[in-house]
Amino acid sequence: MDVLFGVPVLGFVLQFLAYLIDAIFTTNLPAQTLQLATPIALGALCGVMNERSGVVNIGIEGMMLTSAFVGFMAAVVVSDAMPATPGPFFGVTPALIVGVLAAVGAGMLVSALHAWLSISVRADQIISGTVINIIALGLTAYLNRLIRPSGSAGTFAPLQPPDGLLDLPIIGWIFRMFLTSGPITTSVIVLVVVLQIMLFRSRWGLRTRAVGEHPRAADTVGIDVIRVRYRNVILGGVFAGLAGAWLTLEFNASFQNGMTANRGFIALAAVIFGRWTPIGAFGGALLFMVSEALGIAIRSNPPPGDLGVFLSGIQASYPSLYNNFFGALPYLLTLIVLAGVVGRSIPPAAVGRPYVKEGAS
Amino acid sequence: MRALRRFWALAAVPVVSILLALLVGSVLIILSSLATEKQLNLMLPFVAYESLLQGATGLSFLDVTGRTITVAFSINPDQASRAITSTLAAASPLVLTGLAVGVGFKAGLFNIGGTGQVLVGGFVAALVGSLVAHQPPVIAVTIAIVAGGLGGAVYGFIPGALKAFTGAHEVVSTIMLNSLAAFIIVGLVNDIFKITGPTFARTADVGNAALPILFGRNGNLGIVITVALVGLTYVLIYRTALGFEIRTVGANPTAARYAGMSPRRLIVLSMSLCGMFAGLAGAFEILSLGYYPAVFGTTIGFGGITVALLGRAHPVGILFGAILLGAMRAGAPAMQITAKIPIEIIDVIQGLILLFLAAEAIVPRLLRSRAEGVTPGELETVSRTYGETTV
Numbered sequence: 001m002d003v004l005f006g007v008p009v010l011g012f013v014l015q016f017l018a019y020l021i022d023a024i025f026t027t028n029l030p031a032q033t034l035q036l037a038t039p040i041a042l043g044a045l046c047g048v049m050n051e052r053s054g055v056v057n058i059g060i061e062g063m064m065l066t067s068a069f070v071g072f073m074a075a076v077v078v079s080d081a082m083p084a085t086p087g088p089f090f091g092v093t094p095a096l097i098v099g100v101l102a103a104v105g106a107g108m109l110v111s112a113l114h115a116w117l118s119i120s121v122r123a124d125q126i127i128s129g130t131v132i133n134i135i136a137l138g139l140t141a142y143l144n145r146l147i148r149p150s151g152s153a154g155t156f157a158p159l160q161p162p163d164g165l166l167d168l169p170i171i172g173w174i175f176r177m178f179l180t181s182g183p184i185t186t187s188v189i190v191l192v193v194v195l196q197i198m199l200f201r202s203r204w205g206l207r208t209r210a211v212g213e214h215p216r217a218a219d220t221v222g223i224d225v226i227r228v229r230y231r232n233v234i235l236g237g238v239f240a241g242l243a244g245a246w247l248t249l250e251f252n253a254s255f256q257n258g259m260t261a262n263r264g265f266i267a268l269a270a271v272i273f274g275r276w277t278p279i280g281a282f283g284g285a286l287l288f289m290v291s292e293a294l295g296i297a298i299r300s301n302p303p304p305g306d307l308g309v310f311l312s313g314i315q316a317s318y319p320s321l322y323n324n325f326f327g328a329l330p331y332l333l334t335l336i337v338l339a340g341v342v343g344r345s346i347p348p349a350a351v352g353r354p355y356v357k358e359g360a361s
Numbered sequence: 362m363r364a365l366r367r368f369w370a371l372a373a374v375p376v377v378s379i380l381l382a383l384l385v386g387s388v389l390i391i392l393s394s395l396a397t398e399k400q401l402n403l404m405l406p407f408v409a410y411e412s413l414l415q416g417a418t419g420l421s422f423l424d425v426t427g428r429t430i431t432v433a434f435s436i437n438p439d440q441a442s443r444a445i446t447s448t449l450a451a452a453s454p455l456v457l458t459g460l461a462v463g464v465g466f467k468a469g470l471f472n473i474g475g476t477g478q479v480l481v482g483g484f485v486a487a488l489v490g491s492l493v494a495h496q497p498p499v500i501a502v503t504i505a506i507v508a509g510g511l512g513g514a515v516y517g518f519i520p521g522a523l524k525a526f527t528g529a530h531e532v533v534s535t536i537m538l539n540s541l542a543a544f545i546i547v548g549l550v551n552d553i554f555k556i557t558g559p560t561f562a563r564t565a566d567v568g569n570a571a572l573p574i575l576f577g578r579n580g581n582l583g584i585v586i587t588v589a590l591v592g593l594t595y596v597l598i599y600r601t602a603l604g605f606e607i608r609t610v611g612a613n614p615t616a617a618r619y620a621g622m623s624p625r626r627l628i629v630l631s632m633s634l635c636g637m638f639a640g641l642a643g644a645f646e647i648l649s650l651g652y653y654p655a656v657f658g659t660t661i662g663f664g665g666i667t668v669a670l671l672g673r674a675h676p677v678g679i680l681f682g683a684i685l686l687g688a689m690r691a692g693a694p695a696m697q698i699t700a701k702i703p704i705e706i707i708d709v710i711q712g713l714i715l716l717f718l719a720a721e722a723i724v725p726r727l728l729r730s731r732a733e734g735v736t737p738g739e740l741e742t743v744s745r746t747y748g749e750t751t752v
Contacts, residue, residue, distance in 0.1 A: 117719060121720050130715070134666070134711065138707075142389070142706055142708070145703035319552065320552045324548035328540065331541050334533075338529045
């Protein structure tokens, strides 16, 4: 093995693969990836809900940001009013619960605006999403400066299964990946599976897909196209709201302006990557965010051997570039994957087109 | 009279949208007094908008003391000329980012990558500018500006080529490129191009490549070039064969292909052109600052979207839209000082204008008229091609 590692370029690749395999099976890389992928996956579920019913939603970013802010503010207010010790399960406090509910409510409210603009007003859906992004960015920054929230409501605590369970051969690995995070991350996998089944095995799913593919045909068999679209867009806001809550109540304990950092758009790419299916989009989210998790792992624990020496050398000479490169990695990866994959990905046929009932104008 | 009616049909929706946005903004301003003065101050919007107007134009219409408002017109010539120059200086990059979005609309493309293209254009202009810092000013300025425009064009070319050849929709790819540019440029400035001396990380001075001031305190060369570019863009889009092809592919890519045009070539070309405009905006910002700071937060990229829609994606409309937004930006610091309102209110009002523009049904219904909506028809192409592969 050491001989192979010595080969100039191939050696680096092999060392990297060895490091990767080691990281996957012995470190918390999988759990970290799942955590970082959570807001992307939730945003993507919002996107799937919208686009399967024929509504383009590029406002996910703004919905997340609004929810993150509202959830955080609500949690701070409640925690000031009634301080409580974190519960044993996920470190739950009343403040955090209220925060999540407020975030979800805010997500639904902003979604309702998008639904109204793109379904009833029949505004251009891409512009409607852009409006939401710009207003969310400005309004949260404005209110954040005005209110200047002091203090914090803390965050949810990660789940801690007993050590004995984590040490089991294969089950232990699965537990470490899926059950050592906060409540929102832990629930993502459930939400993805439920939505996947609902979309392809339930009456609601069939109607949604019909409305997204051929609204006129759906209308003739008695499906209320407008109602289905409204319901899907507003329910999609629940996922965007949860993604926002993850930002300020689970991953961070504070709000910063523009903290969504274009995650809403990575989510859109995940939707396209996953061919408008919840499970596919979840896979896309994991793929995009493994680069960030890997970046964190490499920076905190560089690989051994020549590769590690090489990376440490770059880090020593160009510390800022090194860090920023890892920061940029998810966006770069998303761009590359999007360019490579989109050719084989076909969106719902009616996506982006407002529906006008025949005879009405 | 007919010309007037025609003008109103075009301008009604933008004008009423702006008024509605200011109205909603005044509610937010009143609410802000709860935080800053611990009571609702119903007079605050008057104070705020008055100082905004004064900061942007030097004109004053109201005299607000305590709870009484008197109409008192006054003008301070010195202040007025300074304020108007500042407004124009703030408007000129917005015109360019507006063109970066508006020309894209004409081609059926939605360029949200203005932010990234501004960063790249500004960064390249700063680097090249520092290299030619000791050349004669005419040569140095020209080279730096051209370099900035080219940098932006290259950064617009990328999403154009991705869309044309892989089908990656520009709405996602340009946003990814925005983040990419922000991260990588910070790293480059901090590690490679930082100069020793200043307390914060920044590139070397551009010296003779700095934009010359032609009038007033900050009336720079960029303003003049911008106005010329508006004229050139109008000619390009409405008076040349290429412009006709761009508009055709924007209105209907399939028809364009049947007519023997190459949608791929036009998409790549239009996106590069958009990138060039945004790159020039960045170049003007940086060359008037004199260096590129590692932390260069800019909102003119997104401002361009509002400007382009306000101006119905028409170069002359974009000019007016940018002057309005430029006035708000130039007047905002005065408003922040006088009325203690966070400067971010400008971004909110800008978003609200966009909201009322987008909700086409609202304003015409309010006016009970047939005023034309502002969303360019080509936008339908943007939505229709979302996620599609065939170009």
